[in-house]
Amino acid sequence: MLELFVRYPDLFSLLLLLTLGYTAGTIAEKRHYRSIRRREAELVRMSVVTAEGSFPPGKVRRSFLVSGSAVISIDYFKRLLAILRNIFGGRVKSYESLVDRARREAVLRMKEEARKKGAGMIINMRLETAVIGRNANRKKSIGSVEAIAYGTAIVFNR
Amino acid sequence: MILTNVNTVPGKKIVEHFGLVQGSTVRAKHLGRDLMAGLKNLVGGELKGYTELLQEAREEATRRMAEQARLLGANAVVNIRFATSSVAQGAAELFAYGTAVRVE
Numbered sequence: 001m002l003e004l005f006v007r008y009p010d011l012f013s014l015l016l017l018l019t020l021g022y023t024a025g026t027i028a029e030k031r032h033y034r035s036i037r038r039r040e041a042e043l044v045r046m047s048v049v050t051a052e053g054s055f056p057p058g059k060v061r062r063s064f065l066v067s068g069s070a071v072i073s074i075d076y077f078k079r080l081l082a083i084l085r086n087i088f089g090g091r092v093k094s095y096e097s098l099v100d101r102a103r104r105e106a107v108l109r110m111k112e113e114a115r116k117k118g119a120g121m122i123i124n125m126r127l128e129t130a131v132i133g134r135n136a137n138r139k140k141s142i143g144s145v146e147a148i149a150y151g152t153a154i155v156f157n158r
Numbered sequence: 159m160i161l162t163n164v165n166t167v168p169g170k171k172i173v174e175h176f177g178l179v180q181g182s183t184v185r186a187k188h189l190g191r192d193l194m195a196g197l198k199n200l201v202g203g204e205l206k207g208y209t210e211l212l213q214e215a216r217e218e219a220t221r222r223m224a225e226q227a228r229l230l231g232a233n234a235v236v237n238i239r240f241a242t243s244s245v246a247q248g249a250a251e252l253f254a255y256g257t258a259v260r261v262e
Contacts, residue, residue, distance in 0.1 A: 017200060024201035032203070052164045060169030065161040065238060067216065071209045075202030105204070124164045130242035130250075143199050146212060146250075148240055152162040 017076050025075025029097065036104050043111045048122045048151065059157060066122065066153045068109025072102040073144035102147035103127060110149040119153035126150055159224045160234035160261065167234050167261045176230040176258035181222025185215040186249040208250075215252040216240060223254045232258035 005012050074082075078094035085092045106127070114122050128148040160167055198205055220238075227235045238256035245251045 021200055021202065025203070028201065028203040053168075055168055057169070063160065063162050063164075063168045065163060065220075067240070069209060069212055069216070071205040071212065073199050073202055073205050076200045078202065123168075124162075126163065126239070128240055128242065131244065144205055144208070146208070146242060148212075148216070148242065150163060150238075150240060152164050152168070154168055 018080065019077075021076030021078070025077060028075075029101070032101055032105075036101070036108065039108050039112075040104070043108065043115065046111045046115055046119075046121065048107065048111065048125050050125050051123065053123045055154070061155045061157045063152050063154050064117070064119075065150060066110050066114045066117070066119070067148060067150035068106045068111070068113060069146060069148045070102050070105035070109065071144055071146045072098055072105070074098050079143070099129065099145055099147070102129070102145050103149070106147040106149040110151065114153040117153065118155050120156045122151040122153050124152050159228065159232075161220065161224065161238055161256075162234070162236050163238045163256075165237055167236060167259075170234075170261040172234075172236070172259045173262050174232075174260040176227070176232050176260070178255060179223050179226040179230070179232075179235060179258045180253070180255040181219040181224075181226065182251060182253040183215050183218045183222070184245060184249055184251045185211055185218075186246075212242070212250060212252065215250065216254070219252045219254040223256060227256075227258035230258050232260050234259050234261050 074094060081094050082092050107125075110122065110125075126149070130146045130148075131144070162168070166172060194207060223238075224235060235256040235258055238254060241253045243251045243253070
């Protein structure tokens with residue numbers, strides 16, 4: 001066993017990274033999804049629409065811009081899976097969960113900011129996604145994505 | 159300064175238009191943070207350093223845009239849009255633009 005390790009150190013470090021990425025990545029993702037679902041349930045009454053909407057005069061006390069963002073990166077194991085997926089084509093599930101997490105987190109942060117400032121709803125919500133970070137300019141590898149959510153929060157007169 | 163991303167300021171009437179205002183900033187994080195992000199890339203999850211960086215950058219871009227609007231004599235910016243781009247490795251540009259107006 002030890003002899004094998006000495007003979008193929010690269011292979012072993014790759015396997016080590018893969019297992020580390022897989023276990024830590026799966027645990028982190030599950031925990032993140034639990035937190036997302038809990039907070040989404042909490043904030044379900046804050047309605048967010050992509051329409052502009054119009055309000056009768058005297059209904060709106062004030063309005064302001066709110067935004068939220070999150071940069072989420074993918075783990076080593078899933079990155080390898082995605083590269084393999086590139087060969088055969090088809091649905092890349094590992095990246096689906098990556099952008100899904102980033103967007104939902106961004107929307108949640110936007111909603112949390114709006115609630116903190118006493119807003120009742122958010123109108124004209126827009127979502128923006130960008131690839132940033134170290135590997136942003138390398139064509140093949142999408143390591144991390146950023147999602148920004150922003151909209152206009154409305155505080156109503158009581 | 160009232161900032162919204164709708165065509166109007168809800169509940170208020172626009173009395174004057176001043177045209178386009180914009181603000182942008184390019185940011186990079188120091189080496190230590192980049193290294194941490196590189197390590198985090200192995201296990202996946204949120205890159206807090208980058209989230210903070212982009213948040214600061216967006217606030218800066220928005221501030222510059224609002225400053226431009228203030229110089230024009232506006233008291234609100236409507237129809238604001240944000241855009242992110244990576245101009246170089248490890249650096250991100252944040253751009254905010256909108257229409258400066260005066261509301262009553």
